Amino acid sequence: MDIEPQIVEVDAKGKPRRFVFVLLENFTMLCFASAIESLRIANRMSGKKLYDWIVAAEVDGTIACSNGTEFAVQMGLDELTRDDTVMVCGGIDVQKATTKKMVSWLRREARRGVTMGGLCTAGYTLAKAGLLDGKKATIHWENQDSFAEEFEEVTLTKSVFVVDGNRMTTAGGTASIDLMLKVIADDHGEELASAVADQLIYSSIRTDQDTQRLSIPTRIGVRHPKLSRVIQMMEQNIEEPISPAVLAKDVGMSTRQLERLFRRYLNRSPKRYYMELRLQKARNLLMQTDMSVINVALACGFASPSHFSKCYRSHYDTTPYRERGAHAARLSI
Known part of the structure; x- marks a missing residue:
């Protein structure tokens, strides 16, 4: 039997904040699912549609993640609004997945003032588009060496996630949860973020001061x-x-x-x-x-x-x- 959650009261005005999840070829399912589930649960726990989302990709039809599961693509690299938030989801062989078309689209939308994030290895994609120049960022620890060599103008950290202005990056995996909990807290308060964490059985919320690798x-x-x-x-x-x-x-x-x-x-x-x-x-x-x-x-x-x-x-x-x-x-x- 489905039990109705105890609603967390939030003062939400206006239309829902829309996230555009841009899936790269061979993206990591966990980073995508962790992010989108956090938003879904925020809606459920507030009893309101605080967030909306859509799945985008460079290809039509479906796109496969690194474990072979395919997802339906709902939109292409279309024109967005300034209020949209782009979350690029990366994974294996992100260099190959970062095409010229993708880079051009990201640059175009960034010029509109769109907030952008890179989940897992997609920090590489944002950096390739020049969108992290002069900013702090992070990326999965396996990609840190190559990232540091290629993008000297980016201040690379070992944090689980980084928010620098209207740019966000994560180290991958469950770090998407940590980032989204911060987004939810900033948008609608710590109480709602904590309620989402409880629903996820996520008992140890990390901040941008936490490092991604074990000691x-x-x-x-x-x-x-x-x-x-x-x-x-x-x-x-x-x-x-x-x-x-x-x-x-x-x-x-x-x-x-x-x-x-x-x-x-x-x-x-x-x-x-x-x-x-x-x-x-x-x-x-x-x-x-x-x-x-x-x-x-x-x-x-x-x-x-x-x-x-x-x-x-x-x-x-x-x-x-x-x-x-x-x-x-x-x-x-």
Whole structure:
């Protein structure tokens, strides 16, 4: 039996605020569903139609998300009103999905003063259109390295979401809920936002001060404070690697002690772990940017392309050039 909710009184005047959800090819279903469900529940909990929404895309008919589920497209890249709010939903291979037509449309609508958001990886799409220049933004942690390299004029953060003026970005997944709860609170008050969170069984509402990734100890299962500090320094110094001796000295231990810690907790040497971090970033840059292999090597602390290629082949069993070629071939299918 459907139980009527306890209505949260809000002072709503005028027509509903309309959200235009622009779905990119291979968008992430979770970021879209989290956002649209938050709006639906806000309507239900207020007993009023506070929000309206429509699904748009560059293609006609249907568009598939990354898990294969298809959604009906209700409108194309049509002209909007200044009161509309655009939410671009990104996902896998956002570079390919960010077409010239999409970028041109976003720029045109931005000139009208339309508020725009990028969910999951769609922060890339907004940045490609130049709509995040001089602003703070965030994007899914897998795309942070390539985004930072390509869009130097954007202040990239690791927050779960960012609101800077009339631009919004999220890190993906359930971060859409956090952003929408803020939107609802700003529009109609904290009481309604809290009621929506309760309906979603969302007990830990995050703010723009919360970071998207787990802490280092939680992420790698290591709670040794000095080891965590060393790993943090490694992650923050990829382009100019720090020697194990300096890392050890900075946390007040000998190089031998640091070696033992890494062997005990991570079953590898500090040098090996550091190399894996650098190669992981290099792989992200090869897959997500058009940077030359030489520049990728330099960005990840390798003095020469030949040394980079040798290390890359040893770890991934392929060369950087073949990796990029294989990735390009997959995208063209």
